[in-house]
Structures are given as structure tokens and as C-alpha cells.
Amino acid sequence: MSAILSADDLNDFISPGVACIKPVETLPAAEPAVPTDNQEDAYEVSFNTEPPPPQADLPPAQISLTDCLACSGCVTSAEAVLVSLQSHAEVLSELDSGPGLRLSADGTRVENLDTGGKLYVASVSPQSRASIAAAYGVTEKEAGYMIDQLLSGPRGLKSRAVYRNGFQWVVDTNITREACLVLGTEEVMASLTAASGNVDDLENGDAKKQPTKPILTSSCPGWICYAEKTHPHILPHLSRLKSPQALMGTLLKTALSRKLGISPDRIWHVAIMPCFDKKLEASREELTDAVWEGTGTRGVRDVDCVITSKELLMLADSRRVDFAKLPRTPIPRRIPFLDPKLDSFLFPTRRATNGNSAAGTSGGNLHYILQYFASQHEGASIQTTRGRNADVLDCSVTSADGETLFKAARYYGFRNIQNLVRRLKPVRPSRMPGGKPIGSARKGGAKANGPDYAYVEVMACPGGCTNGGGQIKVDDPVITGVETSEVNPGPPEQKQWLAKVDEAYFSGEDVFGEDITMEDRHDMVDGISPSYIKDTLAYWAATTGIGLDRLAYTSYREVISDVGKNVGDAERVIEIAGKIGGGW
Incomplete structure (x- = not known):
């Protein structure tokens, strides 16, 4: 850590750990999206779609002490890379990977089922809405509408996307809270x-x-x-x-995969959260379909990607969407969730307070x-x-x-x-x-x-x-x-x-x-x-x-590992944890 920091400055932090809890995970490389001939008004989106370098050549991930109180103390090199893989760029890469699944206006039929596309869903935490509300001088309710418009509305992400993909539903994690x-x-x-x-x-x-x-x-x-x-x-x-984030991921993946008769890996779920540690939570092996399906094999994440409140604004900026000018009203026509009872649960007319x-x-x-x-x-x-x-x-x-x-x-x-x-x-x-x-x-x-x-x-x-x-x-x-x-x-x-x-x-x-x-x-x-x-x-x-x-429900385990105990590993991890400027 920086020598200019005193012990009193760090009394809310933990000393850096050196034992990696799991090997570095890599996400599938996204193929560069190519517009079809009939998409004359398609925009060229500039973001990194190049396949990542071989894992052995990956540079050390950077994570700032100011980024997250928890990660700054106990982050390991494997976790730093894992966290950096979940970003707003990953969301854009996924949306532009190909034509997505679409539902009919009444929500009863699935289109493009044979194209290999995915159904995109999002969940938003009330803390993230509060952060957006304070930044733009609006109410928490209006901030929620602006986020909905960005992720699903006609003036949001899909207005400048190759395949016009957007998020089919944007749900409030207050429901699972x-x-x-x-x-x-x-x-x-x-x-x-x-x-x-x-x-x-x-x-x-x-x-x-x-x-x-x-x-x-x-x-x-x-x-x-x-x-x-x-x-x-x-x-x-x-x-x-489970946490509200994890419970929402399980609910969406199980209900949609069962109702549509598709594999959970064809449902892509992003969560907007106030904390970088939520990225680590989403990567836990206990929070995959292998647990609720009982397969015992490596599973599909219930939450595929987590981005923070700040990264949500970066997401809008990457698509050249002026977030401040998005409508502060609900999207006029929402396609109902596939199950009426779960639809009334996920989208209640009773709007819960915090x-x-x-x-x-x-x-x-x-x-x-x-x-x-x-x-x-x-x-x-x-x-x-x-x-x-x-x-x-x-x-x-x-x-x-x-x-x-x-x-x-x-x-x-x-x-x-x-x-x-x-x-x-x-x-x-x-x-x-x-x-x-x-x-x-x-x-x-x-x-x-x-x-x-x-x-x-x-x-x-x-x-x-x-x-x-x-x-x-x-x-x-x-x-x-x-x-x-x-x-x-x-x-x-x-x-x-x-x-x-x-x-x-x-x-x-x-x-x-x-x-x-x-x-x-x-x-x-x-x-x-x-x-x-x-x-x-x-x-x-x-x-x-x-x-x-x-x-x-889920489980926890004691983490015991010899990884990181070789000579020089501790210094390298401390250097990563002490970097100024994030890897996001």
C-alpha cells in the first residue's frame, strides 16, 4: 500500500490477502458484430470487440483502494482479473453479439428462437437509483424511469446498436429484497x-x-x-x-428457462449495483444453475454480469446516449412477464419504498x-x-x-x-x-x-x-x-x-x-x-x-489455499491492491 497512508486512515480496511480463492475465469470472446444488409440505419459502435489475449499474457488487473472498501483489503490477483472482466464494455459486447430473442407484444410467443440469440433482462438496486437521483437532481422514482429508458426504451442503448438489442425487462431488486x-x-x-x-x-x-x-x-x-x-x-x-441480487437472478433464470423451454445460458442477466464486490458474488460457484438443477457440474451464472452505478453512466456514454435527456416517465407499453402471477410480483402496482x-x-x-x-x-x-x-x-x-x-x-x-x-x-x-x-x-x-x-x-x-x-x-x-x-x-x-x-x-x-x-x-x-x-x-x-x-438458500466455505505463498507473490498482490486508478 502507499507509504503516505497512515494506520488511522486505513482503520476501515483489511490487510491485503495473498491467497487466491479460485482460478481466474475468462468470459467467452464476443465475435465482432456485422450489420445485416437490411439495417441501413445501423450505427458503428466503437468499443473493444477484439478477442482477449491468451490468459498467460494478461497484464495485472488494476484495482484502486478507493474503488471498494472490501476489495481494497482482501482482493487477490485472480479476483482482480475476475472483477475487471465484468464491465460496461462486456454488456455492450454481449448486446452486439447477434440478434437477440424477442417476445411478441402479448408476451406469449418467442421470436428468433432458432438464431442462437439470447433474451436480455436487467435488475436495478435502489441504492443505484438513489446515486443517479442525487447526481441529476431527480427523485429516486424518476431515476428508475431514466434507467428503464436507457436499457429498454427507444432512445436508449438499442437506438444506437447494431442489432437493436435492448433489455426485455428491467426489474427492481426491492421485490426480492x-x-x-x-x-x-x-x-x-x-x-x-x-x-x-x-x-x-x-x-x-x-x-x-x-x-x-x-x-x-x-x-x-x-x-x-x-x-x-x-x-x-x-x-x-x-x-x-441468498442476497436480493442472487435471488432475483435465480428467479429470472428458472422462471424464464422453464416457461420458454430454453437453456439458462440463453437468458443474459445484468445487475446494476452500488458495489464492486457484487461482481465477486455473481461469480460464486454456489450461485449457478448447477445448484438448483442439481447437476453438480460447472453451471451458468444466475447473474451474468454486474455493473455499478458509475459504470451505468459509462454504458450510456459508450453509446453516445445523453443520460440527462432521457425521459423521466415510464415506458408506455411493457410486454408482460410470461407468467401472470410472477408478472404481478415482479411489476407490482404497489411501488415499495426503501x-x-x-x-x-x-x-x-x-x-x-x-x-x-x-x-x-x-x-x-x-x-x-x-x-x-x-x-x-x-x-x-x-x-x-x-x-x-x-x-x-x-x-x-x-x-x-x-x-x-x-x-x-x-x-x-x-x-x-x-x-x-x-x-x-x-x-x-x-x-x-x-x-x-x-x-x-x-x-x-x-x-x-x-x-x-x-x-x-x-x-x-x-x-x-x-x-x-x-x-x-x-x-x-x-x-x-x-x-x-x-x-x-x-x-x-x-x-x-x-x-x-x-x-x-x-x-x-x-x-x-x-x-x-x-x-x-x-x-x-x-x-x-x-x-x-x-x-x-446458499452455502459458504472456508477458503484455504497455498496459491500466492511463493516468494514475490505477496508483494505483487499488494501492488495490485494499492494501484491508484481502477481497472474498469
Whole structure:
């Protein structure tokens, strides 16, 4: 790392790791697109379509300390290359690889099925919409419409593409976020009543048992990467639930492949996310069709590519589309999703909000669980206490007579995460007769003396997901109007900018529609109907013929490798991790 950085500057980072968790993956080379004779108005798109050089000749990937809080600490050379392969250029290359599959206006027929083309779908996170909204001075809802217009509209990407390919559907990951909140709450409630905390790893795609109390959030890939590499004792505590990104990928690939009768590799899914680590998550072997199909072979990714909020603007710029001038209204005619029930689930007339400031900007996992638990106990109330800093929050649910019923917490940023994992580390008995147990948590009988939480929401980025490494920054030319090198914002300006993004994140309105009936609304918790969510997920599992345990849950593993331990490898990886300027 740079010698000018002090330890205090890096207290939210992890020391660079040197062990690669997997070999470098390469994506298939895209053939240069050639316009057909009848496409007189086709544009020549200038981006790299040359096949990549042989893997042995690949230069070291560059990744910046400022790009992602998690990657900057634990990125390896293999992961750096893997992340750099997912970019806005890859999206353009895929769209121009050939004529895509198209659906009829009523969504009942597939055209170009024999051409070898693909069906393109996209999902967008609310944090990315908030970043766009703050950058262009619009509401989060309007930012969502602008993204839809770019990916699917007539004035977007396909207006300047060789084959006029665009994304058939653009879905909101808030939909699967709500599903994750409901399933995650079930997981926590089950852990409270479980007789023991035994955990079995996922075998053949089946989630066997509950994680150990306290259950820790698993939707942040930077946190998961850190736990797998450095703190294997944490793995039994991790929630087995997929993240909203991963769950959306599984839903789209399974539903569409089953309904259309095509292979999952003919459905191409891109996710727009606030974090570079989401690229690593999309590349996990546990998140492929091999798991839910039960084939046990190398599978097709549920999420083929992840681009960040900033890369979305680069995507528009590469096609010479002025993002600021895109319509801030819905696309007039949307082709319905192939299944009516799933269509109403993915595109509800009830537009879900991102909650309020109490829920935080990372999905509201902790907030929803507290609300649900309190709703199950008449007269119960929720108390919150700030910890040692703004990124630590202790919460409890107490009964009407003051008895503590449930304890939970929030830990954001690696400085706080390291304190948490130390408290959860099991103690070891001393080998000396009469000696005290060895470990950070010492107590008679060598029992762990960690926090008495039932649930902890853990995120790698201080401030939450709106502060992700892939978000638009305060010194970006989109905001400043000048080159980044001419702007040097200080901490106050950065703090003000993040507050503006957070304000956009919470700007949505909660409008209910006909997709949730009056019968469902009796069990509403924080604007979400658990019965409606469970009914829809059960329908999804039934129509695909795949158990929900394989569709919605995943697994984690301790990473042990000798790769990177040769002389000189450590220095090379540290050099990659410390590069200024990204490889994207």
C-alpha cells in the first residue's frame, strides 16, 4: 500500500490477502458484430470487440483502494482479473453479439428462437437509483424511469446498436429484497426455537439446518469474502439466505428457462449495483444453475454480469446516449412477464419504498426483524442505543413490563466488524493446569462470552450500501462539471454528498395497488405482507419443480489455499491492491 497512508486512515480496511480463492475465469470472446444488409440505419459502435489475449499474457488487473472498501483489503490477483472482466464494455459486447430473442407484444410467443440469440433482462438496486437521483437532481422514482429508458426504451442503448438489442425487462431488486426480509425473519425466528445450533453445509443444494445464533447478515459480499478467508469460525453464524441480487437472478433464470423451454445460458442477466464486490458474488460457484438443477457440474451464472452505478453512466456514454435527456416517465407499453402471477410480483402496482432512516440504506434487514418480532408480542416496544460510533447500533424488543425479549445489533464498516468477530471467536481451554481460557472472550468453563444477540446486520461499507465503492462520487465530472483531477473534496463535502444520496434513497412513496388483496393486508409488517410473499414463493417453486431450499438458500466455505505463498507473490498482490486508478 502507499507509504503516505497512515494506520488511522486505513482503520476501515483489511490487510491485503495473498491467497487466491479460485482460478481466474475468462468470459467467452464476443465475435465482432456485422450489420445485416437490411439495417441501413445501423450505427458503428466503437468499443473493444477484439478477442482477449491468451490468459498467460494478461497484464495485472488494476484495482484502486478507493474503488471498494472490501476489495481494497482482501482482493487477490485472480479476483482482480475476475472483477475487471465484468464491465460496461462486456454488456455492450454481449448486446452486439447477434440478434437477440424477442417476445411478441402479448408476451406469449418467442421470436428468433432458432438464431442462437439470447433474451436480455436487467435488475436495478435502489441504492443505484438513489446515486443517479442525487447526481441529476431527480427523485429516486424518476431515476428508475431514466434507467428503464436507457436499457429498454427507444432512445436508449438499442437506438444506437447494431442489432437493436435492448433489455426485455428491467426489474427492481426491492421485490426480492422484500422476499429476503420475510425469509430472513423466518430464519431468525426458527433459530430462537431451535433446540441446538448445529449447522450442516448445503449438500446437493439442500439447506439442511438453521445457522447458529447470533445469525449474521450474508447479503454483503465484501463481508462474506472477509469471513471466508480470515474468520472461518464465523461461517456457522451466517444466514443461509441468498442476497436480493442472487435471488432475483435465480428467479429470472428458472422462471424464464422453464416457461420458454430454453437453456439458462440463453437468458443474459445484468445487475446494476452500488458495489464492486457484487461482481465477486455473481461469480460464486454456489450461485449457478448447477445448484438448483442439481447437476453438480460447472453451471451458468444466475447473474451474468454486474455493473455499478458509475459504470451505468459509462454504458450510456459508450453509446453516445445523453443520460440527462432521457425521459423521466415510464415506458408506455411493457410486454408482460410470461407468467401472470410472477408478472404481478415482479411489476407490482404497489411501488415499495426503501423504508425510513431507521431502516438504514442496506435493505432494512434489522429494522424489519425488529418490527416483526414486536408485532408478535402485544405491548412490546423497540429500543435502540448508539454504540461506540454511528455505524454501531444496539437494539432490543422489550415487553410491556420491561422484560427484554429480543436483542439485535447493526455493525457497519470493517473497523466495527473486526470488533464483532473477535467477540464471537470461541475460547480455547488453557493447556496449563488451572489456567484461564485463551481467547478474546474469556469466561469460566471456556464458554464464549460474546454478544447476546439473536441477529446482527453486518455491512462492509461505513454508512451502508449507499456508500458503496461503485456509487457516483462527489468529485465525479457528472456532478462537478470539470475533470476529477481538478477537484479535491474534503470530508465535509463527502459527508454532505452521502447525505444527499441517502435523502434520495428515502424519497419514494409507498402506493398500494391491486396486486395485494385486502385479505393479505391483515398481516402487513412495515408495508410488507409475509403471507403474500410466501404464497408467491411457493407458487414459484411449484411451477419450476424446484424446492425453495435450492432456490432461495446458499452455502459458504472456508477458503484455504497455498496459491500466492511463493516468494514475490505477496508483494505483487499488494501492488495490485494499492494501484491508484481502477481497472474498469
